[in-house]
Amino acid sequence: MTTLTNTLSRYGRRAVGVATLSALSLGAAGVMTTASAQEKIRWKVQATFNTGWPALGDPISRVSQMLEEATDGRIILKVFEPGKIVPPLEISPSISNGSLPAAYNYLAYDQGRIPSAVLFSAVPFGMEPWEYAAWWFEGEGHGLAEEIYHAQNIHPLLCSTIGPETAGWYRKPINSLDDLKGLKIRFSGLGGMVLDRIGASATLMAGGEIFAALEKGTLDATEYSMPAIDEILGFHKIAKFNLFPGWHQPSTSTHLLINLDEWNKMSRPDQALFEMACTAATMRALTTGEALQGAQIKSFPDKGVTAAKLPDDVIQELKRVTLEVMTEEAAKDADFARVWESQKAFHDDYQIWKELGYLPRDFN
Secondary structure: OHHHHHHHHHHHHHHHHHHHHHHHHHHHHHHHHHHHHOOOEEEEEEEOOOOOOOOOOOHHHHHHHHHHHHOOOOEEEEEEOOOOOOOHHHHHHHHHOOOOOEEEEOHHHHOOOOHHHHHHOOOOOOOOHHHHHHHHHHOOHHHHHHHHHHOOOEEEEEEEEEOOOOOEEEOOOOOOHHHOOOOEEEOOHHHHHHHHHHOOEEEOOOHHHHHHHHHHOOOOEEOOOOHHHHHHHOHHHOOOEEEEOOOOOOOEEEEEEEEHHHHHHOOHHHHHHHHHHHHHHHHHHHHHHHHHHHHHHHOOHHHOOEEEEOOHHHHHHHHHHHHHHHHHHHHHOHHHHHHHHHHHHHHHHHHHHHHHHOOOHHHO
């Protein structure tokens, strides 16, 4: 009996040991399974703007750096400069078909295929940057963009919004609407359509091509971005009148576009990391852009550049024509109409707060 008891005791202890080891193995397997679920991400990411351009181009570099550091190298986005993988106008189709996993893209370049896309980038007499960000995050912006772009197999994340562009660089001052008529001018998006209607000849041209076109006289004038970025492109060396305000683009927004299949394959924690990184990059783009422009404009006199405002009557006429263009575009495309109505409704409510809550310009 004693022998049998001792034998059972030994086997019992062994069974307990085996059970304990089995439990530990299962636990370790669970940890390994969780860890393996967080797979490495190695993506090529096409940039639309030069990553050395502050606020406009560098947000995607910030996103790449944040994700790599936050995941200890598990997520690495290899960012390529404009045109190195595909041309700007081919970015969204390449993401849609899966040949490119992601890109930092200016959605206005999709206007030919997706008319409403331009409204997520820049709208004449539209939202200021903080207002656009509020509409995107707290209003209907992100939902509308997701609905429209998910139909293209693309998931959009806001990654940058910055302040107004200038109204352009000109060889001569603009004192009346007649001074704009006949000008060969580089202008993008809806603003270019407005200028065409008042008698200018607007054309879309990549940033790297503009200086040579100005130098050769192919262009009489150009807009591109904020003064600190335009300085890099050298417009001030040829066109000595930098005009304000940027009626055609009160804010400029750029997005990280991700192939929807790739996005859906990601774990929710990884999706959250991308969302947080892009939100942080949006904030830093806004602060960087706002911080640089005053000093840049102060440097104009030393370069022989005159900063001037467009006459009020010119701005009023541009606003009137803008309304015509927007109304006609909305009539052509249901999504354009929906997004524009959403922006107008948000803007109307926001203006109540802005006019009551903020000091008038005379007191600033």
